[in-house]
Amino acid sequence: MIVNSSKAVTLSEVREILKQRESEGELGYEQKQTLDYAEKFSKSSKKDADSKVEEIMKNEKVLLETAVKIVDISPKKIETLKAILVKDKLELDEEEINSILKIIS
Known part of the structure; x- marks a missing residue:
């Protein structure tokens, strides 16, 4: 292949x-x-997951791979989301983090 x-x-x-x-x-x-x-x-339909990834990607700091991982894990707590973001050394402010949590909830 x-x-x-x-x-x-x-x-x-x-x-x-x-x-x-x-x-x-x-x-x-x-x-x-x-x-x-x-x-x-997997916690949602493909259509729902794709729409969440697109919403998260509106923040230009977030890479596609990170947005996909966020949607797959669907963290409920800020600390868990920050642990995902640390891989890409992303520093998002509190408003951006809360926005992502709102998208995936």
Whole structure:
């Protein structure tokens, strides 16, 4: 298999892609395990997750990969959100952090 490109996707999108592939034929072991994980831990529909990622991305400081991770984890507490943001060394003010928490709640 040749990889032409790659991009960050939410667990909801992973779930949809693998369900579609499952309906087209049998999944391999890793794909089955990934589908099981995505079904257990994805918290919203693909449409809802994509819209949340877009909203978060309106803040130009936040990278796509970080926005996807925020939506996948859906932190409830400021401390958890800050722990995700620290990976990219992002320093958001209190208003920006509360805005993100509002989007994902």
